[in-house]
Amino acid sequence: MSVFTTVDLLRHGEPEGGQKFRGAIDDPLSALGWEQMRTAVGNYQAWDAVISSPLIRCAAFARELTGRIDKPLTITGGFSELSFGIWEGRAVAEVNAADAQALGQFWRDPVGHPIPQGEPVADFDRRIGAAWDGLLRDYQGQHVLLVAHGGVIRMILRRLLDMPLHRIWRIEVPYAAISRIRRHCDPEAEPHLVFHNGHLA
Template structure:
């Protein structure tokens, strides 16, 4: 089985550098274009199924990637973004100003981060691990997964066999960056990481945070 893992397209809050979490904001024109371009680059891949976060920005991205294809889309709560609680909708600079210690741990020491009315990284890891265990039990050839920045970072951490302590060593991949993983004998192997070859003008809309 081959997993194609991507983040939703650029949103309005991405441009404004606001944390979204379980909140949502619309895809921008750039986000729509990225999703369409990724779909064009994957046009020759016959996807058996699409798993997506139930959040609108991810679902819309999945539909844009598929275009006119009728591939079944399944929403999965395990693919939701990390819930940021009272930080959701706030600009990053404002969070850093009001909650400097918590924000430092969020960015640099995830194993020590304690959310304010949100989820811990341990919570996120638990639900992502459960999702991956479910995938091991199905028999597909090609699976598209559309999810979120922190969720993808968690997926890649687990796939690489890293620990939560090593989570911060990985980047947050920009919108529609593509990761590809082979699943054989219940083991995961990352074969493509952070591919942005389909994105034009990437440096103008880099929301990797």
């Protein structure tokens, strides 16, 4: 077992259905999305285990990958995406045309201007924080891959960088982007961001 815990964060690729608010909606990956994720991972297989959101745009690729590299897979509901409430399934352009003010307020301050019927961002942050703490505890000293969503990855990086919660949209997380976090197994050690939107090596 290593003295470091290393976690690679992989966002899912492009889903079917185009650009829209897609939190709880379970759209599968498009053909391009599959290609994006396979390209991002390449022949890399140094992980001890893979953890995935249960949503199919993450879990389908995680199952394919673990079958290929013969490593265990854990599906964790705590890493599901933020629910976008009344905007779920609607195109971003449609929401902007219908209520540009509400959309702009949400982008600027998602805590102070939540989406009606959506998951409050503070609750989302607590959920991701609990799942992340559990991952670091359960996989201490291992190198693991977390296949998740843009919002999930932003929340993890927000905690790591001690960013204000209302500034999460400042972090770019493209489809199939990979980031790496490493933490010494000393319980007092702080995790480090090794790279963001980088490449496996």
